Amino acid sequence: MAEAPSKARRPRADAERNRQRLLDAARSVFARDGAAASLEEIARTAGVGIGTLYRHFPQRDDLIEAVYRQAIGQLGEAADRLSESEAPVDAIREWLLLFIDYMATKRLMAEALNSLDGGASRVYAGSGDIMREALGRLVRRAEAAGNIRPVADPFDLLRAVAGIHYVSPGEDWEPGARAMVDILIAGLRPG
Numbered sequence: 785m786a787e788a789p790s791k792a793r794r795p796r797a798d799a800e801r802n803r804q805r806l807l808d809a810a811r812s813v814f815a816r817d818g819a820a821a822s823l824e825e826i827a828r829t830a831g832v833g834i835g836t837l838y839r840h841f842p843q844r845d846d847l848i849e850a851v852y853r854q855a856i857g858q859l860g861e862a863a864d865r866l867s868e869s870e871a872p873v874d875a876i877r878e879w880l881l882l883f884i885d886y887m888a889t890k891r892l893m894a895e896a897l898n899s900l901d902g903g904a905s906r907v908y909a910g911s912g913d914i915m916r917e918a919l920g921r922l923v924r925r926a927e928a929a930g931n932i933r934p935v936a937d938p939f940d941l942l943r944a945v946a947g948i949h950y951v952s953p954g955e956d957w958e959p960g961a962r963a964m965v966d967i968l969i970a971g972l973r974p975g
Contacts, residue, residue: 803840805830810851815892819899823847848896849907855889856911858882863918872926873969879922880945880965883915884958887949915942932972941968 809830813821823844827837841847862882866875890897897904916939923938935941945968948961 799840802830802832802836806832806837806840806847807851807854810847811855811889811893814848814851814896815889818895821896845900848893848900851893852890852897852907855886856914859886860914860918863922867922867925871931872922872929873931873973876919876922876926876932876941876972877965877969879919880941880968881962883919883942883945884961884965887946887961888958891949912939915939926972930974933974935972944968 806826810821810826813826813829817825823837824834826847827834830837837847841850859879859882863875863879866878869875870878894904897907900907919938919942923932923935923941926932927934945961945964948964949957951957952960
């Protein structure tokens, strides 16, 4: 008698919690210690054993990549959530502020990301598309509501905000980027 095909099982709730705790701890420890961050320290910070870390992330690169992919995925999900809960212009503003948080995480994790086998470009692939689509949905919604002027390329808003990071690469770039968001929003409003 043939075996029934097995269904893909969803991870147990405690396994999902442990994975999330590991990602949170890794983001923090990599930001603090860079590429030299100890996996044992990440497990300890997460409150799990090293075996649990390796069950979820068999290689160091898997963990670094998962932290980055989670951050970029959260940006995409935030656009939908903000679109449902905020007025169109407020949704754009809040999303751009989340983008600044993403940039801060990416900056803090740069050393770890650059330590990936083959470099970080493989991990970054597709990130621009996620951001472009997420912000594009918010901008088109605000345009349709008549709350902002037409925007030829919503990605220009990201370039303006990210540009602050590159022009002022020191520790003090975030206040300037947050101020740029308000300048951009004011400039988008009709009238």
